[in-house]
Amino acid sequence: MNIDRLLTHQPGTARPAPVDQWHPALSGDIDIVLCADGRWLHEGESFARPEIPHLLATLLRRFDEGVCLVTPVERWRVTVEDRPFVIVEADFREGAWHFTTQFDDVVRLDAEHPMTLSEAPSGEPMPEVPVRFGLSARLHRNVYYRLVDEAVLEESGAIQRLWLESAGERFLLGELDADTLDRETP
Numbered sequence: 001m002n003i004d005r006l007l008t009h010q011p012g013t014a015r016p017a018p019v020d021q022w023h024p025a026l027s028g029d030i031d032i033v034l035c036a037d038g039r040w041l042h043e044g045e046s047f048a049r050p051e052i053p054h055l056l057a058t059l060l061r062r063f064d065e066g067v068c069l070v071t072p073v074e075r076w077r078v079t080v081e082d083r084p085f086v087i088v089e090a091d092f093r094e095g096a097w098h099f100t101t102q103f104d105d106v107v108r109l110d111a112e113h114p115m116t117l118s119e120a121p122s123g124e125p126m127p128e129v130p131v132r133f134g135l136s137a138r139l140h141r142n143v144y145y146r147l148v149d150e151a152v153l154e155e156s157g158a159i160q161r162l163w164l165e166s167a168g169e170r171f172l173l174g175e176l177d178a179d180t181l182d183r184e185t186p
Helices: 051-059 141-150 178-184
Strands: 026-034 040-042 060-063 066-070 075-080 085-093 096-101 106-108 116-119 125-132 135-139 152-156 159-166 169-177
Touching (some): 026 066, 051 060, 060 075, 060 135, 116 169, 125 169, 135 141
Parallel strands (some): 026 075, 085 135
Antiparallel strands (some): 085 096, 152 159, 159 169
């Protein structure tokens, strides 16, 4: 595979490969870490050329044994600190939120791509959105706060929930237990 030839494409034009159709045996682990903040490291260092993670992201897929870079003939497991993607932009158009990842994947928030809360490395429940091939994305902090401003607050006893509306659906953005918050505040 000639990576230099593949990288001659313009940034943002790489499309995911049909990795859902490829089923090679696991070749092993590769020293690539997908950091929780969206950075990619190889052997502990950031990639010198930002186009490389952009290209490699098109080869990602989740398997039973983890997230892997996959080609028709080999599959290498990578280390993922949290989620492989980070949503860096959010736009509301045509009655729905559209999220863009750091690698230019665009996902419409709807019943097929629902936002759910799951445990982040910090132990706190945080929103995530499925992107493709069993992979999901967390919201970048700036995107999260923008969505908080757009969310609808619903109170039920001591519980406060923030709901985001998109494509005729409601998605839980977060919740607070006022009683717990009061006990933790000095």
